[in-house]
C-alpha cells in the first residue's frame with residue numbers, strides 16, 4: 001500500500017485515531033486526482049449533494065483526498081475546514097490552498113479537536129467507504145452531529161457496493177454503506193430530518209444536526 005509520494009504505509013488495523021493511516025491504492029489515488037473525476041465532481045457529485053442546501057458560513061469537509069471536491073466546495077462558502085487523515089494529502093492540500101478560505105486539519109474525522117457547534121454544515125463525499133468498519137462510520141456521524149450547529153445540514157454521497165467497486169479497492173479499505181440501513185444509523189447518531197436517496201451507482205444523504 002503506497003502513499004501519494006510512493007511511500008509504503010502500515011497495514012496494522014489495530015491502530016486507531018490519528019495513528020491510523022488512510023489507505024488508497026495507487027490507481028485509486030490517481031483516479032481521485034485526475035481530470036475525469038474532476039469533471040464528475042464539478043458536474044454531478046458536488047451539485048448533487050449541495051444544490052438547494054444552505055451551507056452557512058463555515059463548511060466542514062471530511063476526507064478531501066487530493067481536493068478536487070474542495071476546489072468546488074471552497075467557492076460555495078466563506079470559510080471551509082477540511083479534515084484529512086492522510087498526512088501527505090493533508091500537507092499537499094494545505095500548500096495548494098495557502099492564503100485561501102480553506103483550513104486543513106490533518107487527523108481522524110471520527111474524533112476531532114473541534115468544539116461543539118463549530119460548523120454551519122458538513123459534507124462527506126466518496127469517503128465513508130474508506131472507514132474501516134460500519135462502527136467507525138457511526139462514530140463519524142455522531143462526531144458530525146456534535147461539531148455542526150443544531151439546524152445545520154450534514155450531507156454526503158458514496159458509491160454503492162459492486163464487484164467493480166471492490167476490485168477498484170484491492171489492498172484498500174472498502175466498507176460500502178448499505179442504503180437500506182443508512183437512515184436509521186443517521187437517526188441513531190442524533191440527526192433529524194434524515195433523507196436518503198439511492199440511485200443505481202451511489203447513495204446520497206442529508207440530515208439535520210440536533
Ligand SMILES: C[S@@+](CC[C@H](N)C(=O)[O-])C[C@H]1O[C@@H](n2cnc3c(N)ncnc32)[C@H](O)[C@@H]1O
Nearest residue numbers: 022063064065084085086108109125126127130
Ligand atoms: C476516496 S477519497 C475521496 C476524496 C474526495 N472526497 C473526493 O470525492 O474526491 C477518501 C479520502 O478520505 C480520507 N479518509 C479516510 N478516513 C478518514 C478519516 N477517518 N478522517 C479523515 N479523512 C479520512 C482518505 O485519506 C482519503 O483521502
